[in-house]
Amino acid sequence: MTHMAAGDALWWDTRLGSKHASMAARADRYWSWSVLLPLCHLVQRAKRRHCRPLVIWARTDSGRFLRVGMLIVIEAYPYLEIEHPAESHFVWFMSGADAGVLTTEFGMSNPPALGRVLLDSAIVLSQNAGLAGRIGLHAAAAGGEGLLAVYNRLGLIRLPGTAALPASVRRPNDGRFFYADEPVAEALAAALDVSR
Numbered sequence: 001m002t003h004m005a006a007g008d009a010l011w012w013d014t015r016l017g018s019k020h021a022s023m024a025a026r027a028d029r030y031w032s033w034s035v036l037l038p039l040c041h042l043v044q045r046a047k048r049r050h051c052r053p054l055v056i057w058a059r060t061d062s063g064r065f066l067r068v069g070m071l072i073v074i075e076a077y078p079y080l081e082i083e084h085p086a087e088s089h090f091v092w093f094m095s096g097a098d099a100g101v102l103t104t105e106f107g108m109s110n111p112p113a114l115g116r117v118l119l120d121s122a123i124v125l126s127q128n129a130g131l132a133g134r135i136g137l138h139a140a141a142a143g144g145e146g147l148l149a150v151y152n153r154l155g156l157i158r159l160p161g162t163a164a165l166p167a168s169v170r171r172p173n174d175g176r177f178f179y180a181d182e183p184v185a186e187a188l189a190a191a192l193d194v195s196r
Contacts, residue, residue: 001121004053004070009033012070012095019101027143028095033070036093040072047168050075051092052125056117060107068102069114070095073122075129078166080136080159080179088134088179089126094118115150120192123185133185139176151178155188 002008012033021029040051056069070093077090096114103109123133137156139147152158159165161175180188 002055002057004033004037004055004072006034006037008055008067008070009037012067016067016097016101019105020095020098023098025144025146026098027140027147028093029142031093031095033095036072040074040092044074049077054121056096056114056121058108058112061109062107066102066106066108068097068108068112069118071118071121073125075125076131077136078168079134080165080169080177081181082164082166084181086134087131088136089122089129089131091119091122091135091137094122094137115154116192119154119156119180120189123180123189126185127189132182133180133189134182135185136177136179138171139178141174141176148176155184156180157184 017032020026023029037053040053044051052073052075054071054073055067056071057065058068060066071091072093074090074092076087079086079088096118099111102111119135122135126135127133139151148158156178157180159173159177159179161173163173165173165177
């Protein structure tokens with residue numbers, strides 16, 4: 001994992017984004033990381049929060065490292081479960097490369113389970129910041145029911161659509177928010193301790 005630079009965003013947009021754009025089921029099919037990267041800093045600076053953009057790398061069969069995941073985390077964000085006021089990290093954007101593209105275009109015969117790896121990265125960052133692994137995220141509407149099923153399968157808790165959001169969260173609760181509390185975060189992180 002490395003910090004995302006402009007060159008990483010441009011590489012992703014050019015080499016992977018163009019392939020993802022043709023995949024109708026992908027929530028990120030029209031995302032431009034070259035736009036999201038500077039935008040994250042500007043928007044969150046105005047809100048006095050810090051944005052951490054990251055790149056996840058994996059080895060191809062030839063031993064070469066390849067960008068396989070992109071992640072933007074907002075640090076010190078309000079915890080979504082308002083009955084327990086606290087801070088958490090918020091996964092603002094995340095994208096994993098399509099496994100088929102990694103295999104056919106980049107020679108990676110055994111692509112990693114990127115959704116799980118990206119969430120693990122956010123949880124570990126939260127743990128290291130003293131926030132007990134608490135994270136939150138919003139499932140992009142473009143991902144439809146399929147994306148909701150992915151986050152359920154990964155073990156996150158879905159915030160009921162009737163639940164109130166923290167006062168500083170401006171968007172309405174459309175029933176697509178998920179979070180990890182301390183026990184969920186601990187269990188998810190422990191499951192990948194061997195691989196970390």
